[in-house]
Every structure is written in structure tokens, then in C-alpha cells.
Amino acid sequence: MSSALASQAGQVLREIFKIPSRAREQVGQSWRTRFWQTERSKKEILVTSLNIHRPIWITGTAGAYTTAYACLMVMRCLRKVRP
Numbered sequence: 001m002s003s004a005l006a007s008q009a010g011q012v013l014r015e016i017f018k019i020p021s022r023a024r025e026q027v028g029q030s031w032r033t034r035f036w037q038t039e040r041s042k043k044e045i046l047v048t049s050l051n052i053h054r055p056i057w058i059t060g061t062a063g064a065y066t067t068a069y070a071c072l073m074v075m076r077c078l079r080k081v082r083p
Contacts, residue, residue: 050057
């Protein structure tokens with residue numbers, strides 16, 4: 001299994017190095033300017049971050065709600081079990 005993974009990784013690296021270095025440099029530069037701009041305000045960065053992480057917040061909130069509801073149900077059941 002690991003040899004198959006290593007061969008796939010090698011294949012990906014070979015494909016990456018087929019791209020001309022100038023193009024790779026431009027891609028890296030565009031990513032740096034896109035994510036590390038200092039001109040953006042803190043509000044814009046916060047809004048962008050919240051939009052990017054929205055599915056994570058939804059999943060976490062749903063998990064917390066489910067856990068709290070499960071605790072409530074257990075407490076109700078245990079109240080009925082007591083003599």
C-alpha cells in the first residue's frame with residue numbers, strides 16, 4: 001500500500017515539475033497577494049474567515065446542540081428511574 005502511495009506522490013511531483021518555473025512562481029505570488037494582503041481591514045478578514053469556515057461552524061453547532069439535547073433526555077430518563 002505504501003509503495004502505491006509513493007508512486008502516486010512521485011507522479012504528482014513529476015507533473016508539478018513539468019509546469020514552467022515562471023508559471024509556478026506566478027501562482028505562488030498570486031496566492032501570497034490574495035491571502036496576505038495588508039491593505040484589507042480586520043473586518044474584511046473576519047468576514048472572509050467566517051464565510052470560509054461556515055460549514056465548520058454549522059457542524060460544530062449542530063454537534064453541541066445534539067449533545068445538549070442528549071444530556072437533557074438522559075436527565076429526564078434518570079429522573080423517572082429514581083424511586
